[in-house]
Amino acid sequence: MKKRILVVDDEPVLADTLATIFRYAGYEATAVYSCEAAIPIIEKSQPMIVISDVVMPGMNGIALATKIQTSYPSCGVLLFSGNADTQSLLELARRDGHEFEILAKPVSPPYMLQKVAALAELHGL
């Protein structure tokens, strides 16, 4: 069974291309363009890893990551952002007991694959 990955980014080209890269690497990857769109898919298909942008219109990536950690603890989360001022969002999440790492865009695809592989191993799949 292929490892399922969900890519969330409000920039459709970016989300689609990243999904393509993961498909080339042998994952089953889906791209959505908002956190709101991500939630029903996570519920339905239980992806192994969610890769999400942070600053997006509507629900932000950290809120999504917090929800995933709470509701789907088996699902790994990787955040990446092009914004410098994501610190305050991280601080807020930390106050609620959630620790996340945010990769700085641009993330080179080999590094991203490496990170995801490590995360997949951590989640025992």
Next chain:
Amino acid sequence: MNDLATNHLAVLRNELASLRIKLTAAEHELAEAQQIISAIRSGEVDAVVVSGPEGDQIFTLQGAEHAYRALVEEMSEGAATLGVDGTVLYCNQRLADLMQIPMEHIIGGPVAELFSKDSSSLIEALFSQAQEGLPHSAELELRAGDGHAAPVYVSLRAMTSLEPITICMVVTDLKERKRNDQLLAAGKLATSILESAAEAIAVCDQEGFIIKANEAFEQLCGSNPVWQPFEKVMPVQLIDDPARSFSIAAALQGDVIRALEVTFPKEESKPISLLLSASPIRDGAAVIGCVLTATDITERKRAQAAVLRSEKLASVGRMASTIAHEINNPLEIIGQSVYLAKIQPSLPEEAKSFLDLATAELERVAHITKQTLAFHKESSTATEVDLREVTDDVLKFFNPRLMVRGVIVEKRYGEVEKINGFAGELRQIVSNLLSNSMDAIDTRGRIWLRIHPTSRRDGRQGVRFVIADSGSGIRPEAMKTIFEPFFTTKEVIGTGLGLWVTRQIAEKHGATIRVRSKIGSGTVFSIDFPAASVPMAASTVEQDTRAYEETNSCG
């Protein structure tokens, strides 16, 4: 009957004889009186003393007139005698001059007519008081012949010794005195304005020599500026056009120069900024000099510059965060696309090498945006970091460029503890300093990297990072500002943020940063970090910041 007649005749004879005696006496007295009168007329006698039952009485006689008249005519005051009805009985030439009409027109006319409408009721009041024997005086206005009012001081006094009573009037011209008073008052005002003004004020003659300067001006130029050319005392340059010196020639030609920003070089201290104004002083149409005012705006300028700098910084910050997102997303997509192209199995070998080049260049762009645009926190909590690993990471990244430029890196690492911090930020420090060293060397040179353990002042363990280069060195005058934002000597490629960011990060890590440099020899930066075993207490950071301030300007 005859006897009666004879007797009667005898009585008559006797009476005649006594009358003759009386006549002789009377003639004698008359002659004496005539003699006195002629003496008085001739001016030989001023007064007559007459003995009477109540003692001697002194009569000052009108014979004195000639001397007093001469006096009255000669004195600079106007004088007149007035009858009880206010008619002018007599006046001197001076009064006629003041009135600018002939004496004949004054004498015989009512005194009130000599004065202006405003003053006529007052002179009447004075006059009636004087009649009652009260001497009085007041400032009034004469109505001169040409119609204009002349200010005068009038005093009236009744001469009760004369019969009928005559009133004496003395009129003093106030025109001269008034003008003097006005000039005096204006002069006093001008002086007090000059002296109490916070602005430096100088007055120049038409040759440009300072003829008057206030204390503020003297303090500004540091010596007594009077009788020196303004341009020598204050050789100022225009801020907008430093090549041009200020010249007061324009003001001396009649132009008004308003609020010119100039710098005034000082021997002892930094140049000061002045707001200079100059305006001509005219006498009629001719310019007879100019007045200059200078306001010290050094502090204001400095504050403006600071505001501008922080505004610049804030706007760069805002720009960075907006641009970061806009730039980083496309960069991400380009990276992904190049990656996807590269993994296509059908890709010709030649195309692959081009894509490798694209990847490398893309990594460079990504590095630049991360360094200058975003202070990106890769992880949110400080971790234990080995500074040697961080340095090697950065070196790996710089290696190709170092090789191209023929720069040899000598590194020597000691056994050091880990430090508490953020690997990404520490990478930024190393990369900023390494890139500065590389720029200072240009081509062919050496960079020495040292990482070794230290015992900090307080006895606690630390890690010292030292980077030295054989580059061009930092000019001593630039030394004080190298850590300020937007300071750059690399106009074309520099953002002026590198060392500022480096300092910010170092301070955040509780580290102190020092720099030594010599033109033509090179520059050494050394940063002392506390070891991870040393807790990053707030007090430590504070102390270290102070230590930094003490050492940051050492050359």
